[in-house]
Amino acid sequence: MSDTPLRSDAPMAAPAMADSADTPTRPADRPPSRRGRRNARRRVLMAAARVAIVVVLLTVWQLAVNAKVVDPFFWGEPSGVWDELVSWVTVGTPQGSLSEQILVTLQEAVLGFVIGVILGVVFGIALGRVRVLAELFAPFLKVANSIPRIVLGAIFTVAFGFGIQSKVILAVVLVFFGVFFNAFQGTREVDRNLLANARLLGASPWRVTREVVLPSAFTWILASLHISFGFALIGAIVGELLGANKGLGLLIRSSQNNFNMNGVLAGMVLVAIIALVAEALITLLENRLLRWRPPQYHGAAAVE
Amino acid sequence: MAAIELRNVTKKFATADGGTYTALKDLSLTVEEGQFCAVVGPTGCGKSTTLTLVSGLELASSGEAVVHGQPVRGVDTSTGFVFQQDAVFPWKSVLDNVAAGPLFRGTKRSEANGLARDWLRRVGLSGFEDRYPHQLSGGMRKRVALAQTLINQPRILLMDEPFSALDVQTRAIMSTELLQLWDQTKPAVIFVTHDLEEAIALADKVVVITAGPGTVKAEFDINLPRPRVVQEIRFDPTFTRLYGQIWEALRDEVDEAYTRTTTLSRVAS
Ligand SMILES: Nc1ncnc2c1ncn2[C@@H]1O[C@H](COP(=O)(O)OP(=O)(O)OP(=O)(O)O)[C@@H](O)[C@H]1O
Ligand SMILES: [Mg+2]
Numbered sequence: 020m021s022d023t024p025l026r027s028d029a030p031m032a033a034p035a036m037a038d039s040a041d042t043p044t045r046p047a048d049r050p051p052s053r054r055g056r057r058n059a060r061r062r063v064l065m066a067a068a069r070v071a072i073v074v075v076l077l078t079v080w081q082l083a084v085n086a087k088v089v090d091p092f093f094w095g096e097p098s099g100v101w102d103e104l105v106s107w108v109t110v111g112t113p114q115g116s117l118s119e120q121i122l123v124t125l126q127e128a129v130l131g132f133v134i135g136v137i138l139g140v141v142f143g144i145a146l147g148r149v150r151v152l153a154e155l156f157a158p159f160l161k162v163a164n165s166i167p168r169i170v171l172g173a174i175f176t177v178a179f180g181f182g183i184q185s186k187v188i189l190a191v192v193l194v195f196f197g198v199f200f201n202a203f204q205g206t207r208e209v210d211r212n213l214l215a216n217a218r219l220l221g222a223s224p225w226r227v228t229r230e231v232v233l234p235s236a237f238t239w240i241l242a243s244l245h246i247s248f249g250f251a252l253i254g255a256i257v258g259e260l261l262g263a264n265k266g267l268g269l270l271i272r273s274s275q276n277n278f279n280m281n282g283v284l285a286g287m288v289l290v291a292i293i294a295l296v297a298e299a300l301i302t303l304l305e306n307r308l309l310r311w312r313p314p315q316y317h318g319a320a321a322v323e
Numbered sequence: 324m325a326a327i328e329l330r331n332v333t334k335k336f337a338t339a340d341g342g343t344y345t346a347l348k349d350l351s352l353t354v355e356e357g358q359f360c361a362v363v364g365p366t367g368c369g370k371s372t373t374l375t376l377v378s379g380l381e382l383a384s385s386g387e388a389v390v391h392g393q394p395v396r397g398v399d400t401s402t403g404f405v406f407q408q409d410a411v412f413p414w415k416s417v418l419d420n421v422a423a424g425p426l427f428r429g430t431k432r433s434e435a436n437g438l439a440r441d442w443l444r445r446v447g448l449s450g451f452e453d454r455y456p457h458q459l460s461g462g463m464r465k466r467v468a469l470a471q472t473l474i475n476q477p478r479i480l481l482m483d484e485p486f487s488a489l490d491v492q493t494r495a496i497m498s499t500e501l502l503q504l505w506d507q508t509k510p511a512v513i514f515v516t517h518d519l520e521e522a523i524a525l526a527d528k529v530v531v532i533t534a535g536p537g538t539v540k541a542e543f544d545i546n547l548p549r550p551r552v553v554q555e556i557r558f559d560p561t562f563t564r565l566y567g568q569i570w571e572a573l574r575d576e577v578d579e580a581y582t583r584t585t586t587l588s589r590v591a592s
Binding site: 210212213215216217218219220221222223226230231234235237310311313 | 409412413427475
């Protein structure tokens with residue numbers, strides 16, 4: 020996993036979502052593709068230490084439950100969460116097979132993510148490039164950004180029903196602003212020399228946008244994608260909590276209604292796994308698209 | 324009709340404290356068709372600014388920039404500009420960087436690549452086609468920038484200290500090469516440099532700009548025979564004489580600019 024343990028843009032960094040999207044996420048330093056042997060050993064040790072921490076925490080939790088210090092009715096217990104997961108996988112959930120729930124949530128999140136990112140990039144670049152548009156829309160965006168968008172989920176559920184539509188729309192709304200502000204900022208920060216050079220070399224405004232603005236804003240846009248998938252997932256889950264026929268959110272909701280805390284926690288574990296896998300995929304994409312960038316860690320590509 | 328004409332141009336910039344800063348004041352300069360004009364002057368005197376006015380990237384606050392008889396109103400793509408700062412596209416490979424101009428102008432990919440390879444050979448970068456700019460040295464990047472501009476065969480060529488990042492040997496080779504290339508298509512050139520020897524060796528005319536606000540202090544015609552071999556021309560007696568004259572004019576301005584910055588920093592501290 021990531022080598023920067025304290026990354027603030029981890030997908031589940033949810034609570035600040037309503038008001039934090041207008042401070043663009045700085046492009047993250049790209050992890051190096053190649054390291055020395057010493058670094059490899061260090062990484063193994065690091066991973067082992069992390070696993071150890073998790074094992075210790077889970078053991079303490081379980082022991083505390085066994086010793087009746089912690090009440091599993093309120094807080095669940097690791098063995099119970101595990102049993103719940105196993106039963107979901109082998110027997111299925113009360114609302115159908117587990118894979119179906121995961122697929123529904125995933126579909127909502129991915130659709131919301133893709134649409135939100137596309138809209139965010141297009142609007143961000145358009146407003147970043149065309150000053151009049153930026154002036155015209157700035158107040159609207161400020162207002163839209165200041166309302167707690169998660170509340171819109173309630174409206175969408177009523178308006179668009181219990182199907183996936185309302186969740187996708189909520190996810191789009193959550194994803195859009197982060198991507199938009201980053202794309203906008205990235206467009207504004209394009210090196211003026213590069214713009215001048217492209218124009219003098221004969222590029223039309225459209226080609227300047229495509230071949231200079233877009234690639235140079237990519238660093239910013241990609242940085243926002245890390246949090247954005249987390250937002251998309253939140254949109255999907257919250258939408259499902261508010262009312263749905265299927266999905267992980269509903270699974271969590273119905274477990275809660277049955278006072279089954281192990282079920283709630285098991286649902287959270289699944290959501291976390293999805294988020295982590297998505298994060299890894301986005302990092303892969305980032306490394307591919309930003310191949311042209313110089314490695315930023317010491318000793319990265321120097322020894323080949 | 325002159326290729327480039329600056330008629331009493333003044334350029335003012337807005338400063339952070341709400342005032343204006345006059346970078347150029349009443350500067351007039353004429354470069355004939357096919358003429359190689361070198362511009363020297365102390366740092367900050369407005370040399371780069373002059374080039375942006377000719378290229379149309381900036382417009383004059385007053386006065387007029389005229390190119391081929393037409394007043395400059397915006398960017399004209401028959402002008403080539405080698406920037407003082409790095410301006411190659413970091414996300415494009417060396418080949419794609421050099422091919423960019425022809426591609427922007429609608430040339431077919433295969434043809435553009437062929438042209439780009441040819442120009443990379445001329446600037447001595449064959450074999451580096453697939454590298455990204457960050458994998459090149461500063462001097463190599465500068466040569467990519469040169470090839471990127473020259474491939475378009477501009478009628479007006481503006482160069483802002485194009486060789487400043489090169490070592491002395493490469494600089495001499497590139498200067499000779501530049502003269503050969505210039506001889507082929509004979510664009511009108513404005514070549515900004517801090518290196519007086521380089522200016523004299525290359526140019527038909529050397530213009531000395533005053534410490535800011537910049538204006539033309541003196542012009543010197545360089546009547547050295549062509550073709551010139553840059554490495555050897557400095558031993559020519561005419562060269563030495565000209566060098567003495569121009570340095571005389573330039574020294575006062577450099578001293579002036581230097582005193583100004585040092586007094587400024589003394590006032591500030
Ligand atoms: N966009 C700008 N805004 C404000 N001031 C500017 C701007 N561009 C240039 N200047 C000022 O105008 C003056 C001339 O700048 P210019 O870049 O033309 O100098 P130069 O002669 O090219 O210097 P050097 O030889 O160091 O490159 C400088 O004092 C600079 O601070
Ligand atoms: Mg300059």
